[in-house]
Amino acid sequence: EAGVTQSPTHLIKTRGQQATLRCSPISGHTSVYWYQQALGLGLQFLLWYDEGEERNRGNFPPRFSxxxxxxxxxxxxxxxxxxxxxxxxxxxxxxxxxxxGMSYEQYFGPGTRLTVT
Amino acid sequence: ELKVEQNPLFLSMQEGKNYTIYCNYSTTSDRLYWYRQDPGKSLESLFVLLSNGAVKQEGRLMASLDTKARLSTLHITAAVHDLSATYFCAVVGSGGSNYKLTFGKGTLLTVNP
Structure with a gap:
């Protein structure tokens, strides 16, 4: 069974630009979560989607969507x-x-490394 | 707000030695996870602990959970170089916060020959 996939693996952008990151969940999974791991800040919850709706978001500005x-x-x-x-x-x-309600184990993808220069 | 504290943050140990990583959390939780992360890689799930007194073992790693003390431990027995990595504990919130994982800062483990 295929795991969670993410693309691209690496992304380099310039300050002020927009970045788009993609994720495909495990077949049968309807909830998708995004986490950010920034140097010095650890792993932080960003967004949760379920059944096509944004269910909750972490403490991030609106430019993260x-x-x-x-x-x-x-x-x-x-x-x-x-x-x-x-x-x-x-x-x-x-x-x-x-x-x-019930919470289920989250399975992580390989990640996208975003570098902003 | 759920807070998760891990210690130590850095651990340098010799092969063959034993050590324990501690994970404290601040409020009632539904479940606790331990993950391993190699440099530049994603998270590899090691253990899922669901109830008070739960103990799980895989190879040289053993994890336990004390929900009354809000404490989990990851014990390393007879460390080998291949265990060098960063280890995270993560806690699922309870009630309306049970959708997200709150992570500790991680423990960078270096096992020296």
């Missing part, structure tokens, strides 16, 4: 890139997780 498509794949967009956006972005997927 995304969407989930009908096939449950997801896209993370970062607008007006800043140098501190340089990080490893990890996508994870799980079976449907309802806030307050």
């Amino acid at each position: 995304g969407r989930q498509f009908p096939n449950y794949s997801s896209e993370l967009n970062v607008n007006a890139l800043e140098l501190e956006d340089s990080a490893l972005y990890l996508c994870a997927s799980s079976l449907a997780s309802g806030a307050g």
